[in-house]
Amino acid sequence: MTDSRTPLRAACVQLNAARPLDDTLALAERLVERAVASGATLVVLPEKWNAIGPAARMLAAAEQMDGPTVAAMRGWARLHGIWLVGGSISERLDGEDRIRNLSLAFDPAGTIVGAYRKLHMFDVEVDGRQVRESATDRPGDEVVIASLRGWQVGLTICYDLRFPELYRALALVGAEVFTVPAGFMLHTGRDHWEVLLRARAIENGAYVIAPNQHGSWDGNRMFGRSLIVDPWGVVIANAGDGDGVCVAEIDPARVDAARRQLPVLAHVRPEIYRLQTALDRV
Numbered sequence: 001m002t003d004s005r006t007p008l009r010a011a012c013v014q015l016n017a018a019r020p021l022d023d024t025l026a027l028a029e030r031l032v033e034r035a036v037a038s039g040a041t042l043v044v045l046p047e048k049w050n051a052i053g054p055a056a057r058m059l060a061a062a063e064q065m066d067g068p069t070v071a072a073m074r075g076w077a078r079l080h081g082i083w084l085v086g087g088s089i090s091e092r093l094d095g096e097d098r099i100r101n102l103s104l105a106f107d108p109a110g111t112i113v114g115a116y117r118k119l120h121m122f123d124v125e126v127d128g129r130q131v132r133e134s135a136t137d138r139p140g141d142e143v144v145i146a147s148l149r150g151w152q153v154g155l156t157i158c159y160d161l162r163f164p165e166l167y168r169a170l171a172l173v174g175a176e177v178f179t180v181p182a183g184f185m186l187h188t189g190r191d192h193w194e195v196l197l198r199a200r201a202i203e204n205g206a207y208v209i210a211p212n213q214h215g216s217w218d219g220n221r222m223f224g225r226s227l228i229v230d231p232w233g234v235v236i237a238n239a240g241d242g243d244g245v246c247v248a249e250i251d252p253a254r255v256d257a258a259r260r261q262l263p264v265l266a267h268v269r270p271e272i273y274r275l276q277t278a279l280d281r282v
Contacts, residue, residue: 045087114146189223
């Protein structure tokens with residue numbers, strides 16, 4: 001496999017991780033195999049794909065970089081000779097009762113080529129239900145781009161999708177693809193999921209690969225509908241409902257054409273926006 005910026009087939013894996021860990025690992029392995037059988041050479045898993053649930057379960061499932069879930073992802077990348085973005089998993093922190101939401105990218109040798117910790121904590125109240133991710137998770141502090149088969153891929157996770165400045169920052173330093181592994185909920189997903197993904201693609205002339213969990217955990221219903229969106233904002237793959245995969249070709253010519261026709265990245269004027277100054281006044 002050459003490391004050049006050429007067209008490739010990308011896949012989203014969609015599942016529900018409320019199962020026991022061994023069952024989830026076996027299911028994820030089968031779905032990765034299905035994606036590869038469909039011709040995918042870049043496979044992306046959803047957020048917290050190995051275990052999702054209440055805080056106690058997330059802490060129990062957390063592992064360090066030498067844990068069994070990371071080892072499984074390394075093995076899949078090597079076995080199939082693919083580039084793999086491992087959605088995200090819960091990373092155990094020494095001496096802490098909080099975790100980090102960690103997205104790892106692997107090359108076909110199983111080597112980690114990118115590690116991103118989710119920046120934005122999902123602390124919200126929607127439809128009478130409160131979620132306080134900051135009570136269990138510690139945010140990251142670094143923007144990360146991974147080079148995957150010559151493509152510059154900006155790594156993000158779920159709630160990050162609501163912060164367009166992150167995606168613009170990634171695009172300005174070279175990102176042509178954004179990965180958005182998620183556990184997006186049904187209530188917001190019905191109205192916001194596709195709109196936000198398409199907006200991030202259009203704003204930056206970039207592909208968006210967004211695998212989402214489906215189903216329920218502890219009364220929380222997730223939306224599914226994993227999507228791949230092209231740089232013009234067109235949905236080119238949709239996983240629908242239930243366990244499955246969706247696959248589409250991503251082509252550098254589409255990125256180049258979108259950015260040539262709408263050269264917004266060349267027209268930004270940060271010296272005028274002065275975002276930080278404005279925030280300081282709030």
